[in-house]
Amino acid sequence: MTPKLQPNPQTPTATPAKAQAAAPTIAVRKSCNPDGIGLSHYVLMDRKAAK
């Protein structure tokens, strides 16, 4: 799962304005063995066959 942004810092509130904390930094990277992948944009994202 990619992270969800909670809460949205731009959501209007009824409370008096005060300094808001910076939104949390988001960075994700996943990795796998790329052997045996890759076709052109024309054809067949065959998920079963790709595994």
Add this chain to the structure above:
Amino acid sequence: MSLAIAERAASGTLFQTLDIGHPVYAALTDPQTAFWALVDKSCAAEAARDPALLASYGAKAGAFADELHALRFGLKPSGVYLNPTERCNLNCTYCYLPDQQRSGGSHMSAETLLASLASLRDYFRSVMPEGRKPRAIFHGAEPLMNAPAVFAAIDAFADDFVFGLQTNGTLLDDAALDFLTSRNVSIGLSLDGPVAEITDATRQTWGGKSVHGKVLRAIEKLRGYGSWSVITTCTTENLPYLTRMVELFHAAEVPTCMLNTLRCTLPGARGVKPADEAMAEAFFAALDRTHALYQATGRKLMVANFANILIGILAPTARRLMCDISPCGGGRAFFALAADGSLYPCSEFIGLPRFNGGKLLEEGVAVALASEAFRPVIERDVDRFSPCGDCAIRHFCGSPCPAEAFEMNGGMDKIGAFCAFYKEQVNYALRLIADGKADDYLWDGWDEGTETVFALA
């Protein structure tokens, strides 16, 4: 942290800042490794100097660089596009194959096709990991114009390849469907409009007859099949109707579609090329509609070409398609066999004789891959030419496609046809990640087999 990373961080050149059009977030990227981080846009400059971010990224930067380098330069071919005929029963406005071939060309004989597959099988066995089958996609011009040879090949090499077939759908009768589905062949169709009037604007027979209804019938017959997709090629003629296209696909339970930009390799295509801004607006409206349909029904319609951009950002090595990476997959991850037995880096080049790498059954694959014909494609590197060399997202995009860069824009060191559109796709993808919606645009289980190697959230 390596000395090089530390020096770039100290000089303020490690990260590039990217306005992604999000109300809260901007992106920092290190294009050299395809690293990205989403940071509060109100303090992006401070975030780029954040010691915690620098330390965590610095610890991984070397591994990310190695991974990207291996993906860009270390792959061996694992797929082949097979053109069993030069002929097609349609005359589409934007086709990448020359008219003369499609109208009066030749079929590859069944004997030659079988011999070619035997040669290809032996080649792939020599370069692919044991236990992995190469993919062989019957592709052009219209493979079912030579159905007997295609079907004979599928049966003869069922144990050696994972087969797919991209067809215009007009010759996909019940017998052909039964044959292909009973052998679990992946099937790709093409449809350019939600109604005949729109499809007919770019896809008709040589005699000017509509094929819209035939493709719809094929789509209906494939409902429920496990492995099929439909391509819509986006042009000036159908751009206002992309939202209706995805509504049609979703209603028909099409599992996967592609909303491809047309390739501008041959001049005929350029007459219906949409402007980047118009393409982006229509494309994102269609993506938004797929998301609304998913929320309403719980069923996803994958837009595979966008999903690949998104995966290329989240997990560079998990991408499925190899157009939006540099060098592209042509002549590297896959290659194409033309109906005359010649090898090309990709089917996109079959109309361009200078990219002919020689005959499969005479010189062989290895000679073609090392040939001067393939070299300009294999060596096209966005790090080495402007404006890509300074671009923050160059390894999320790859500046496709080399064929159209060469033919339309004047050289391999030129950008492709839709630079601004690709930038907007990356921005859109990063906004989805910022909003926690990326998984909604990817197939369930897309990251099976991957490992999370970096996470800040």
